[in-house]
Amino acid sequence: MPRPKSDDKRAAIMAAATQIIATQGLGAATAAIAKEAGVSNGSLFTYFDTKADLLNQLYLELKGEMGAAALGGLPDADGRAQMLHMWSRWLDWATTNPHKRRTLAQLQVSDEITASTHGVAGQTLAGMGEILERSRASGPMRDVPAALVFTLCNALAEATIDYIIRDPGHTEQHKRSGFDALWRMIG
């Protein structure tokens, strides 16, 4: 049994990629990522076939982590309370992990992320969709396609996060303003 492929190293590369891409953008050199991960140039390619492969896997990982963060500790309560919980957790994750959030935002719009990856990521977010669905179905958007509603809510969240990052002094206040706006929209 030779040295087995190390989960640590894989994780280190992912973390390094997150860090470096947040700083330098998607054009960051694989060599820079490897260096940041404390790994050789070539080792990166024993864990990921191509740079695009790394990017796709990183996208899934970050998106998954974001979803898990948003859904953690969900209370057994009414629709509004659950939405508020999810909203709060989501924004907390994003503002606490600015690098991850920034890298995720860049990956989201990149050509390198395949349709199939986007598909898998969509399933990961099914849980978030369900919470939202419960609130939508009985509100003013009951006749609007669920996917459009999801898109709109996502946009509100992203916008709120962006604003908070630019003006971190009043985080709680902005978080609340965003949620109120969201609830007026769908609730």
Place this chain on the structure above:
Amino acid sequence: MPRPKSDDKRAAIMAAATQIIATQGLGAATAAIAKEAGVSNGSLFTYFDTKADLLNQLYLELKGEMGAAALGGLPDADGRAQMLHMWSRWLDWATTNPHKRRTLAQLQVSDEITASTHGVAGQTLAGMGEILERSRASGPMRDVPAALVFTLCNALAEATIDYIIRDPGHTEQHKRSGFDALWRMIG
């Protein structure tokens, strides 16, 4: 001689850049842009100092065009009617000019666009802000910072556009759903 000889050529480069970037992304080679513009490799650099310079100017131009489109033919009416008019024009411009819209979206998140450029673009959009302001000031978001409201509205518009582009069969319906959601939020 403050301005180079031919405004035509400058415009051709801008148009070519829009086209090529929409197709190939921001990584598109300047040579490819020059070729599409029917201009030599080197000439591009007599009109724009660097690639980043071209990108920044293109961003301002597209953003400005978008703003002008949204504000054109504004009726002398109440806040809601004006908002609806603006919303409609905005979405029309985006769906009618998919290349411009796509390129603009890419530039928006690019590292190459400087803070100063973002600042100038913000001023360009002041007109749109005023319309919005009139509606906000008397509605439920009267105590929320105008900038945050603007960010949220912008996000809703972008999300609606994205959705329409993905499902062009029901454009008018989605346009309306988006506006209704917006108005519930701020009106």
Place this chain on the structure above:
Amino acid sequence: MPRPKSDDKRAAIMAAATQIIATQGLGAATAAIAKEAGVSNGSLFTYFDTKADLLNQLYLELKGEMGAAALGGLPDADGRAQMLHMWSRWLDWATTNPHKRRTLAQLQVSDEITASTHGVAGQTLAGMGEILERSRASGPMRDVPAALVFTLCNALAEATIDYIIRDPGHTEQHKRSGFDALWRMIG
């Protein structure tokens, strides 16, 4: 322990190298050869110090096999009959083992094969040289250096083989034409 454990493995690597090099050329990766041999990446290097070492040993093996094939079942007959027998066997081996022949041809002109290896290979072919020598010594080339005559005969054989491989429909005919030409030259 002078020799590594398994002769089988060594042979498998040799066979795999023959196969892969015939297909992909001398630039083939050692990893590809190891995989084809059903052996690990690293094991290849316990049987051969370097890729060049593998190539040199393979060259000797193939050349030796070719020589043995050419000299097998040599009849106790006059010079011409022996030459014809050798010629026939030689060409049969080459056309029956196209991969070996192709790989051998590539090794023959490679920079990786050392002068010393070429020397050893020459000795291996001494048997073939003797047969040839008997015919040369009494013919029109009696005053030409034996080595030059050997070189010329070898060239005729290689050329005939090449031609047969390109036009396999008339193998026997071409084999005969080649031999007749050879015999006119030296007989």
Place this chain on the structure above:
Amino acid sequence: MPRPKSDDKRAAIMAAATQIIATQGLGAATAAIAKEAGVSNGSLFTYFDTKADLLNQLYLELKGEMGAAALGGLPDADGRAQMLHMWSRWLDWATTNPHKRRTLAQLQVSDEITASTHGVAGQTLAGMGEILERSRASGPMRDVPAALVFTLCNALAEATIDYIIRDPGHTEQHKRSGFDALWRMIG
């Protein structure tokens, strides 16, 4: 009118490639060739699209030069005299230009040379074929395919050249021995 593409530079790259490949083999780095040519790394690729393109063009050039050398100053004489003239010129070119000859030999067996290039090279050598044809048609190989005869003669020439290069002391003698053998074969 900008700097026009320079024929000198193209020729310099060709010459450098000949030199370097003769020394280091076909694996030689394009950077090494560029350096030897006194040209930048990237310039090589403004004259040749790819390394394979350079190799193919080099092959045609060397093969063409060889053919021209062999056919130059052809006397208006009988078949044998013309063959002898061609043989002599051919061998002179090869022994006078060992780098070109060595590089040509490597290109001849390379996978990088396309079938189409081989086809064009064949046409280039049509002149040589005609001379040979005149002698074959009335000799003992009159019933052997012309292509096979051409292959065999070529092989004899190559072998003779190889031998001469290894033992340059008796060039004229070996040249003569080779021709005599050739003529016995076909004349």
Place this chain on the structure above:
DNA sequence: AATGAATGAGTGTTCATTCAT
């Protein structure tokens, strides 16, 4: 001003070889 050849740093990726297990 216009052209496009020239430049050379930089890119993703490969691969012979080593070495921890």
Place this chain on the structure above:
DNA sequence: GATGAATGAACACTCATTCAT
């Protein structure tokens, strides 16, 4: 001895930018 992960020097090729014409 066997394995396959680790290494890092290469490599072919690209591209923003410069500059001779």
